[in-house]
Amino acid sequence: MGKKARLRPPKPCDSCGVEDDTQFRVRRSDKEDWRIVCKACQALVKSHEDYMYGGTWKRKKRN
């Protein structure tokens, strides 16, 4: 448990390195590992036939 801040550090996109408060867990196919990517990169990955969405990573946990 943290002493004060609940905020986690922003997570960089696995693809382009952009840090954001909200990132998306995706993979291009079941042969690839999951990646945490930004919204722009998610849009690119989405075009793949076997695209899979694994949830949203949020910096701010709801409380």
Ligand SMILES: [Zn+2]
């Ligand atoms: Zn990105």
